[in-house]
Amino acid sequence: VPRYHHGNLRRELIDATVTAVAEDGPASVSLRDVSRRVGVSHAAPVHHFADKVGLLTAVAAEGFQLLAQELEQSWKRHHDFAEVGVTYVRFALMHRGYFEIMFRPDLLRPSDPELTSAAARSAASLYGPLAAAAPGATEDELRDAGRASWSLMHGFATLWLAGNFSGGPTEASDADAEQLARRITAHLLLPRPASR
Amino acid sequence: VPRYHHGNLRRELIDATVTAVAEDGPASVSLRDVSRRVGVSHAAPVHHFADKVGLLTAVAAEGFQLLAQELEQSWKRHHDFAEVGVTYVRFALMHRGYFEIMFRPDLLRPSDPELTSAAARSAASLYGPLAAAAPGATEDELRDAGRASWSLMHGFATLWLAGNFSGGPTEASDADAEQLARRITAHLLLPRPASR
């Protein structure tokens, strides 16, 4: 008995995509597989996303919104820039289905307005706390420091997920990664008013 | 007039794969396309690589060897750990066709011995110079510092290639990236004997 008007299909398609990416990697995601996971005809997604790239773009955009939320929340809670960095890493590990899509412009419509604005919000939620952590820094210093810290967290998450530390995410727990991320963060040198 | 015994096919298949990845991203590489680029029947690669994963694994392994070579050379030339990091970034930008495959275990046979040993050599060529740059550091400190610096360089290269700084590699020159990488490196705090 087919249920016409699923009611929540857009939501579930995105969720299924995220699950599929987390399980099999971004290379093997297909509209048909995602539809199958949701239990819907493979032509159904077309009513919510123009095409496959549209679906992946929506996933990435949502991912950036989620990331921004978590970063903002982390800052609000701890007022500790290093902790925001750890949150970034935690996001990547816990939501790898989002994370592995978000930085793959070859799979997305990189100029999509929802995507770019979500990405900008994410970036802002990193740069804001940074400015607070490095009072008195010039704009240029902040920009460089922001790129450096983003790079550090992003690289760590990427390398961890790819298994280049520790032999892969399956062998070591997420808690290990977080603990490690906390130590790694300590190697980040921010511009300090005292040193100028 | 078909030229049987191409003579250099393995080499050219790898090169064509690298070019294809650089042009269209890792998602759209196919054996048939690569064969077409080389001007050879699409069944030819089977004599050099068991299958598609085999080809990509060979590309990644060669990439890690190349990377290791450049890192070693950079260290030999400058004896400056920061410069080794810049070399890492330069490698990623100049050989993005290799780089974008190397950290994608979902596309490779991650346990391939040639791949793992090449990756280990790359890691060693980062960790070696690091040890020289942080004399007196404990083994634990070195391991963490190594992961931190690798993360910083890797993250920077990845984010740059994905267009998350500067609006993408097309809009800014590689020279800009290198200059930026040089400044970013300065944010890396290594364990110092003085501070212990």
Next chain:
DNA sequence: TGTACATCAGTGAACGCGCGTTCACTGATGTAC
């Protein structure tokens, strides 16, 4: 409250395509004598 009807969100069949892999084959190369 009922009814007509437009719109929305599904179905499932069909399309054409490019893919990886297999296969029997064939031409070139290298080696044994």
Next chain:
DNA sequence: TGTACATCAGTGAACGCGCGTTCACTGATGTAC
């Protein structure tokens, strides 16, 4: 130096498959009156 022959490295046709997209359709929903 020549010849026989095994091996190597190609060809091109064929396979079956899963894919994204299109299409005519249909059932459910919401709105106008």
